[in-house]
Amino acid sequence: MESAWRVNNMFGTGRKGDYSRYLAEFKTGEEKQKAADQSMKAYEACQDPITFIFSILDKDLIAYEKAKINLLPTHPIRLGLALNFSVLYYEILNSPDRACYLAKQAFDLAVAEQDNSSEEPHEDSALIIQLLRDNLRLWTSKLPPEDEETKLYCNSSGYYNATNEIQES
Secondary structure, eight states: OOOHHHHHHHHHHHHHHHHHHHHHHHOOHHHHHHHHHHHHHHHHGGGSTTHHHHHHHOTTOOSHHHHHHHSOTTOHHHHHHHHHHHHIIIIISOOHHHHHHHHHHHHHHHHHHHHTOSSOOOHHHHHHHHHHHHHHHHHHHHSOTTOHHHHHHHTOSSSBOTTOOBOOO
16 A cells, blocks of 8 residues: 555655756756766665665655555556656666666556556556657657667567557457
């Protein structure tokens, strides 16, 4: 069960990562790198179940992996963190392979969870899943031809095919 404290903590942690990424978009040189590093720390802090303890003690440790542990794959906060973290990789850190991997992982897990659930998806979740799919389509179309491995990975699975469309189960 998702406690309100965990959800609020994920949300706050994720926003810190988002704001640092927004700053990185407008900064240059060392200031850009510092903002990007702060954003990475915020998003990565959610990866380790122990990190929530450190996040209380160290303001730099913050969101995405905690969300993976504490929130369902279809939770809008978890999906939003995955979306924003993947955008950080793509736009700020110039790492399209990592961006695609993260976005695809979140997309596939959310679609699989929806397939296994009798509940209607949350409206925000459906929108974010669509944004993840759109980003994957855009990013894989811009990958250089020699990056065939990433293209194949990002276009593979039972849920996301080579034509970049959601597969019906």
